Structures are given as C-alpha cells and as structure tokens.
Amino acid sequence: MQNENREKRPHKDKNRPFRVRHPKMDEKVKRVISETESSMAGNIESYEIPGLNAFQRKQVHQHFEKTREYKAKTYRKDEEYILKIFPIGQLRRFAEQKAQEVLMKGEAEALPPMGAYERFVIHDYLKERGGIHTESYGEGAERHIEIRPIFGRTPKKAKRRLSR
Numbered sequence: 001m002q003n004e005n006r007e008k009r010p011h012k013d014k015n016r017p018f019r020v021r022h023p024k025m026d027e028k029v030k031r032v033i034s035e036t037e038s039s040m041a042g043n044i045e046s047y048e049i050p051g052l053n054a055f056q057r058k059q060v061h062q063h064f065e066k067t068r069e070y071k072a073k074t075y076r077k078d079e080e081y082i083l084k085i086f087p088i089g090q091l092r093r094f095a096e097q098k099a100q101e102v103l104m105k106g107e108a109e110a111l112p113p114m115g116a117y118e119r120f121v122i123h124d125y126l127k128e129r130g131g132i133h134t135e136s137y138g139e140g141a142e143r144h145i146e147i148r149p150i151f152g153r154t155p156k157k158a159k160r161r162l163s164r
Contacts, residue, residue, distance in 0.1 A: 025059055026056070028052075028056065029052075029056050029059045029060055032049055032052070032056075032060055033060060033063050033064075036049065036060075036064075036085055040070075040085065040087050040090075042090070043087060043090065044087060044090050044091050044094050044114075044118070045087075045114075046084050046085060046086045046087070046115065046117075046118065047084070047085045048082050048083070048084050049082065049083040049084070049085065050080060050082045050083075051080075052081070052083060054081075057074060057081065057083050060072065060083055060085075061074070061083065064085050067089075068088065068089060069087065069088060069089035069090070070085055070086065070087060070088060070089070071085075071086045071088045071117075072084070072085050072086075073086065073117070086117060086118065086121070088121055091118055091121050091122060091125075092121070092122075092125045094111075094122075095111075095121075095122045095125050095126055095147075096125075098111060098147055099126055099129055099132050099147055102132055102147045102148070102149050103131055103132065103149055106149055106151075107149070108146055108147065108148040108149070109146070109147050110137075110144055110145070110146045111144050111145045111146070111147070112144060113138065113141060113142050113143060113144045114143075114144065114145070116143075119136055119143070119144075119145055122134065122145055123136075123145065126147070131149060131150055131151075132147055132148065132149055132150060133147075133148050133149075133150050134146070134147050134148075135148070
C-alpha cells in the first residue's frame with residue numbers, strides 16, 4: 001500500500017541529448033601523434049609506439065582511426081603493450097603503382113619484405129584487380145609479395161580447359 005501512494009518521479013530527462021565529454025589530450029600524446037605523422041609521411045612501413053598507458057593508447061588510436069589512411073593496432077609483447085600504426089592509404093597507392101608497372105612491363109616484380117598485416121592489405125587490395133596475381137614468398141623477416149601479370153586465360157579457366 002505504501003508503494004501505491006508514492007508518486008512517480010522521472011529518472012532523467014529523455015529529451016535532452018546525451019553529451020559526450022572528450023578529455024583533453026596530454027602533451028605526451030600530442031607529441032607522439034606529431035612524431036608519428038612526420039615519420040610516416042610518404043612511408044609504407046608501420047610505426048611502433050611503445051611506452052604508452054591504456055588511456056594514451058586509446059587517444060592515439062582514436063586520432064589515427066579518424067581517417068581511412070591509417071589503421072592502429074595494439075600488440076602485446078611480454079608485459080608491454082605496443083601500438084602500431086599502419087599507413088593503409090600509402091600501402092594501397094604503392095600497390096596500385098607497382099601493379100601498373102607490372103602490367104606495363106609484362107614482367108613480375110617483387111615488393112620489399114613486409115609484415116603480415118601489410119601483406120594482407122596489399123593482397124586484399126589487389127585481389128579484384130584484373131590482369132595480375134599476387135603471391136607471398138620467403139620465410140620470416142624476408143617474406144615478401146610478388147606481383148605477376150596474367151595474360152590470356154586465368155589459371156583456373158586454363159586448367160578446366162585442359163582437363164576436358
């Protein structure tokens with residue numbers, strides 16, 4: 001009976017928009033971002049940022065994820081977390097340029113050795129591209145991609161044709 005007499009109060013104003021508060025970046029994060037951007041300009045190699053705490057890693061991660069030019073990933077090495085920034089846009093432009101060169105010359109070309117994620121980005125970007133085929137060769141730190149031109153029928157179609 002006591003509950004019936006109690007008046008109902010609204011918990012919160014549901015018409016008011018939810019405000020997200022963005023904390024200010026500290027000086028270390030700003031410095032790390034500017035150093036990373038300057039060292040990655042025109043470069044296809046990833047950049048490692050060790051020594052950040054979780055909050056700083058999140059701020060740097062959010063900064064680089066704003067555009068489609070970069071991809072940020074956190075890796076754990078023993079007890080330390082390392083943030084790696086990958087220049088996705090630059091890798092795609094590099095792959096497109098090399099694919100054009102392969103098609104113009106008609107000869108295979110080997111790209112420089114790179115990490116697994118960089119190779120994945122290039123394979124994924126060039127998989128729909130006609131006239132070329134990409135394949136990884138080598139072991140460990142020497143693993144690289146080779147782009148080869150394809151003339152005439154694709155290997156699957158040629159194999160089907162020969163097996164009839």
